[in-house]
Amino acid sequence: MQFRLLGALEVIADGHRIDPGGTRQQIVLATLLLNVGRVVSIDQLIEAVYDDPPVTARVQVQICISNLRKLFAAYGHPDAILTRTHGYVLQVDEQRIDARVFESHLSRARRARAGHDLDEAIRHYREALALWRGPALDGMRSRLVQLTANELNEHRIAVNEECVDLELELGRHHELIGELSRLVKAYPLRERLLGQLMLALYRCGRQVEALQVYRDARQMMVDELGIEPHERLQQLEYLILTSAEDLERPVQAAPRRPPDTAKPPAMVPAAIADFTGRDEQVALIREKLTAPPAGTARFAVPVVAIVGRAGIGKTTLAVHCAHEVAELFPDGQLFAGLHGGTPNPAGPAKVLERFLRVLGVPGHDIPDTLEERAEMYRTLLAERRVLxxxxDVSGEHQVLPLLPGSRQAAVIITSRTRLGGLPGAFHLGLDALDSARSVQLISQIAGEDRVQADPTSSASLAELCEGLPLALRIAGSRLAARPHWDIRQLVSRLEDEARRLDELKHGTMGIRANLSLIYDGLGEPARRLFRLLATLNSHILPTWAAAAALDQPVPVVQDLLDELADTHFIEAADSGLGVRTNYRFHDLVRVFAKERLAAEEPPAERAAALERMLHTQLVLTTRAQQHEFGFTELPLPRTGWRPPLSDDLIDQLVASPLEWFERERRVLVAGIHQAMQAGFAELCWRLTAMSTKFFEARAYLDDWRETHRLALEAARQAQDRLGQAMMLFKIGTLSVTEQRFSDARHALEEAAEIFADLRDDRGRAMADSRLAILDRLSGRFDDAAERFDRALTVFGGDDGSVSADSVYILFSKTKLYLDCGRPDESHHLLSEVLEFTRSSGDRRMRAQVMFRLGETHFSKQEFAAGEEAYAEALSAVREIGDRMGEAFILLGLGTARFQQGEPEVARDLLQQARELARTTRQHLVETQAVTVLGELALAGGDVAQAHSLLDQAARFFAEMELPLLEAQARVLLRQAYMTTGDHAAAEAEESRVQQLIEQIDPQPAQRIRERLAQAQQPGR
Known part of the structure; x- marks a missing residue:
């Protein structure tokens, strides 16, 4: 049997073409033939056959294998396909596969060429090219197969170019013009083919036609790519134009002469004409190449390693710097691309062979071993100033044999990873271009007028390209090739994330192709982690999330994260160390990761990975709440899966809970969104519930509101009644915090009703405790006391004893005691609560208790003790970053200073409280501060200011339906009107106060009447 891949797939048996089966079977056979002698996994075969694998994909592939075995057996090869642990391996004579025969002829051709037998080399080249019948695996509808087929096609044209080079050397230009014309038509942008056709035409006396080939090609490159032909093609055009003698070649076969060693090698590619920015880096590289690094031996060779992610412009910078310092290295420049980011990097032995030839060593004198070649190379450079x-170096193993032996020479390296094993090397990390330089690069490629005409879109385009020079160059080239586009048009196309990588492609340049090379060079575990990390819709990627995604221990995952970080697929996002390290994707890399996720991971695997990450996030948030607040509101849901994190590691991660929350808040919010979108309703509302106290402690009210809205919707869609009740309770608590009291009462009453239906006494009690706060604020003290007592009965705290469940209720009740004029009872209860906060470690609750204790002391005229309690509370809230708590304490301090007769100090503290309350949207605290400032202005004789402030406060309290606080403000406002003699306005305020008194309980109503009576007395 013979197998033909260099064209449409054909199987030949006994001299006749036979049917290899249907489409799927042909794809499976082609995949096995392309990997002959190597194990092909069944997953790889499934990927080759299907873009969107059905549930029967594995069975269908196995049927194809069975049918192929029958086909092979029918022609005497029953054991051609062997089963291995993870897949199958095809064992046939490789010389029966035309692609392998092609490689054999190519190897013989190159050996003959190295031995200067050009006729023999050309014979083998032509025999290799004759095997082709068309594009490799033509018509094969498989993305995976076509990737390899495209490589074969590229290889074919490169071999054709090699062959033509030799035939031109032998003076066979007359025979080549027809073939070269066809090739140039098929590949109009391949400059090597263009140069060969121009040279053949010129040698045939067709100078005008040779020049026309160049002009047509140049016009196409300028129109389609916005770039000029390479310097080598421009030089050839000049030589043809001037009929240079250098273009003549002998017409008989002759051994090639070794390179002229008198002429220094100049292998560095042409400099980029529109090189932009990097001035500081260029100056630094020049300095490092010419001055020995501090702390290194004076005879050490200078080595600069430019490190950065794909597309960041490392090669461009290296080439630019090489030209910048060329005059310092008069003995020449050597250049080699080591393809470190590809599956097939260049070995140092092969690079040394090339360098030795360029340095004048004949092929037959080049040693066989790497060590001997390196020794010869160092000897040749010992007295030469060569750069x-x-x-594109992947590691030290590629570089070390290529380093010169003395500091007469110097080395520039580019790599995606830091090469820590190169002693004395200076590592220069390359970042993206800033916005101004990004726009400048676009301007130089696309045209300054277009950029200046729309600076806003130009800045947006730079941002979408992330300051990545490759992406910017592609965008600029696309604009240059399409003068009828405006910049906004390209921006709109790039804003569609699903198409962004498709849009960032022009000619041979492409972000996806660049990233694919790196991706293909990774090991499969690292590739899988890279894909699964894209499951999390977050720019921040914690180490624990990676462990959960793979369901592997952290040490295993850290090695894979390092592998991804080394290639700059991810990068550290903060200063966290070890297991606390967070990583992030760049936007373009994240788009690529999502593509690979969709293409390579089945939906069930994606969902399972997301569920593992969300469950791990819930475990961490629960433990963080336990550490910070001394209790957890909800137990973890029962599940058969446990996160791959030990208890010690979890404690280590959340050892500083508030810092942990700040670092991972965005991940937490993104996780809640994803849980809702993916239908994990219970995980969604539980994660949200466990996050509430952190949102409250740091005043992230927008996050609090948005996540709870989503979680409530998720619970309703899933008809999860407990989840609905919990979210309504938390939303009600938020509404109390934001002083939306009507909304709060509605949510809390609905939550209480659902808890009652579920017979959840604990939940009902917590809802009652929040409703009691609303009753107190409204002046309904009896209702508030009844609710507090009913809630405490549920938790066994009606006798004043304190537990984790009752502590908040008891604390809230102390404020009711103060409002009722019972400071001794408040003080007694606070002593019990304070003892509990000491044992629980809840720093925020302790600060709140100290604040309330300060209020209690001041109400008892114990000013020194009150000041001490306030000071401790203020220190605590500032330590934990509780800005809402700080606003409360500043209000209390300002009020106390006013009562102690220190108006200036009081005014300063109250202004601070007002401003801080405004920024944290504590409108009730803000307006209470305004009320006291109005009273302070009234006492100081600034009646106009007092009137303005007190009127503002009264209107707010009326809008919020808080009759007690409104009445207190209007008593003061009446006094201001009396002071100015406006008795009609004063009577109107008194009438309004009397109406408000009817809405509140008798006890607070009596206190309002007393204040009103005092205000009517002369001099008050």
Whole structure:
């Protein structure tokens, strides 16, 4: 049997073409033939056959294998396909596969060429090219197969170019013009083919036609790519134009002469004409190449390693710097691309062979071993000032044999990873271009007028390209090739994330192709982690999330994260160390990761990975709440899966809970969104519930509101009654915090009703405790006391004893005691609560208790003790970053200073409280501060200011339906009107106060009447 891949797939048996089966079977056979002798996994075969695998994909592939075995057996090869642990391996004679025969002829051709037998080399080249019948695996509808087929097609044209080079050397230009014309038509942008056709035409005396080939090609490159032909093609055009003698070649076969060693090698590619920015880096590289690094031996060779992610412009910078310092290295420049980011990097032995030839060593004198070649190379460079540029290095093993032996020479390296094993090397990390330089690069490629005409869109385009020079160059080239586009048009196309990588492609340049090379060079575990990290819709990627995604221990995952970080697929996002390290994707890389996720991971695997990450996030948030507040509101849901994190590691991660929350808040919010979108309703509302106290402690009210709205919707869609009740309770608590009291009462009453239906006494009690706060604020003290007592009965705290469940209710009740004029009872209860906060470690609750204790002391005229309690509370809230708590305490301090007769100090504290309350949207605290400032202005004789402030406060309290606080403000406002003699306005205020008194309980109503009576007395 013979197998033909260099064209449409054909199987030949006994001299006749046979049917290899249907489409799926042909794809499976082609995949096995392309990997002959190697194990092909069944997952790889499934990926080759299907873009969107059905549930029967594995069975269908196995049927194809069975049918192929029958086909092979029918022609005497029953054991051609062997089963292995993870897949199958095809074992046939490789010389029966035309693609392998092609490689054999190519190897013989190159050996003959190295031995200067050009006729023999050309014979083998032509025999290799004759095997082709069309594009490799033509018509094969498989993305995976076509990737390899495209490589074969590219290889074919490169071999054709090699062959033509030799035939031109032998003077066979007359025979080549027809073939070269066809090739140039098929590949109009391949400059090597263009140069060969121009040279053949010129040698045939057709100078005008040779020049026309160049002009047509140049016009196409300028129109479609916005770039000029390479310098080598421009030089050839000049030589043809001037009929240079250098273009003549002998017409008989002759051994090639070794390179002229008198002429220094100049292998560095042409400099980029529109090189932009990097001035500081260029100056630094020049300095490092010419001055020995501090702390290194004076005879050490200078080595600069330019490190950065794909597309950041490492090669461009290296080439630019090589030209910048060329005059310092008069003995030449050597350049080699080591393709470190690809599956097939260049070995140092092969690079040394090339360098030695360029340095004048005949092929037959080049040693066989790497060590001997390196020794010869160092000897040749010992007395020469040569610059060596090594591009795209993957590791030290590629570089070390290529380093010169003395500091007469210097080396520039580019790499995606830091090469820590190169002693004395200076590592220069390359970042993206800033906005101004990004726009400048676009301007130089697309045209300054277009950029200046729409600076806003130009800035947006730079941002979408992330300051990545490759992306910017592609965008600029697309604009240059399409003068009828405006910049906004390209921005709109790039804003569609699903198409962004498709849009960032022009000619041979492409972000996806660049990233694919790196991706293909990773090991499969790292590739899988890279894909699964894209499951999390967050720019922040914690180490624990990676462990959960793979369901692997953290040490295993950290090695894979390092592998991804080394390639700059991810990068550290903060200063966290070890297991606390967070990573992030760049936007373009994240788009690519999502593409690979959709293409390579089945939906069930994606969902399972997301569920593992969300469950781990819930475990961490629960433990963080336990550490910070001394209790957890909800137990973890029962599940058969446990996160791959030990208890010690979890404690280590959340050892500083508030810092942990600040670092991972965005991940938490994103997780709640995803849980809702993915239908994980219970995980969604539980995560949300466990986050509430953190949102409250740091005043992230927008996050609090948005996440709870989503979680409530998720619970309703899932008809999860407990989840609905919990979210309504938390939303009611938020509404109390934001002083939306009507909304709060509605949510809390609905939550209480659902808790009652579920016979959840604990939940009902917590809802009652929040409703009691609303009753107190409204002046309904009896209702508030009844609710507090009913709630405490549920938790066994009606006798004043304190537990984790009752502590908040008891604390809230102390404020009711103060409002009722019972400070001794408040003080007694606070002593019990304070003892509990000491044992629980809840720093925020302790600060609140100390604040309330300060209020209690001041109400008892114990000013020194009150000041001490306030000071401790203020220190505590500032330590934990509780800005809402700080606003409360500043209000209390300002009020106390006013009562102690220190108006200036009081005014300053109250202004601070007002401003801080405004920024944290504590409108009730803000307006209470305004009320006291109005009273302070009234006492100081600034009646106009007092009137303005007190009127503002009264209107707010009326809008919020808080009759007690409104009445207190209007008593003061009446006094201001009396002071100015406006008795009609004063009577109107008194009438309004009397109406408000009817809405509140008798006890607070009596206190309002007393204040009103005092205000009517002369001099008050």
């Amino acid at each position: 060596v540029v090594l591009d």
